[in-house]
Amino acid sequence: DQQVKQNSPSLSVQEGRISILNCDYTNSMFDYFLWYKKYPAEGPTFLISISSIKDKNEDGRFTVFLNKSAKHLSLHIVPSQPGDSAVYFCAASEGYSSASKIIFGSGTRLSIRP
């Protein structure tokens, strides 16, 4: 039972265009969401996050949108650059208690073509 789903295993976008990566979740108690980026043979690195009290968070070329009613979030990258080619993981957690865990999706491989 996947609580965090990334239904697109791969995405190819032309350099300079917008990349949109999608993520759906099933647990309505999730209140914090994160995106991580992973290059081959390296550990994931944090990209951007959003709390459930917001519906948008921006950091440079990266914007995350949260639609709580649809249990959906998306990551927009504008403009896309060759260095953005990587695997992107969506993650979610519930609360700050010691029982909280971070659950990751299966990832989307983004390829930026020239």
Place this chain on the structure above:
Amino acid sequence: NAGVTQTPKFQVLKTGQSMTLQCAQDMNHEYMSWYRQDPGMGLRLIHYSVGAGITDQGEVPNGYNVSRSTTEDFPLRLLSAAPSQTSVYFCASSTGVQETQYFGPGTRLLVL
């Protein structure tokens, strides 16, 4: 400041063998966790710890043991390796569960 370090980088085991994957962080983080990454499955949480002496199970804990005797170290033990445990293992640490997690470079494990 080395961040999160993992050893070994790569290991081959035979079915039934045991081994310990090492993880250490020098950022004084309380929260540490172990994940495995498998094709099409993303990162799945194995075990996590919210501080020294406290550990708990994640999504896929079977076949793995952990302990947290110090803030810095969080080893993952495979008691009797199985081919299903062939995977890439990542250790991560953070100041809290909803804070940025810093990942190590990973350990690639092959069980024959």
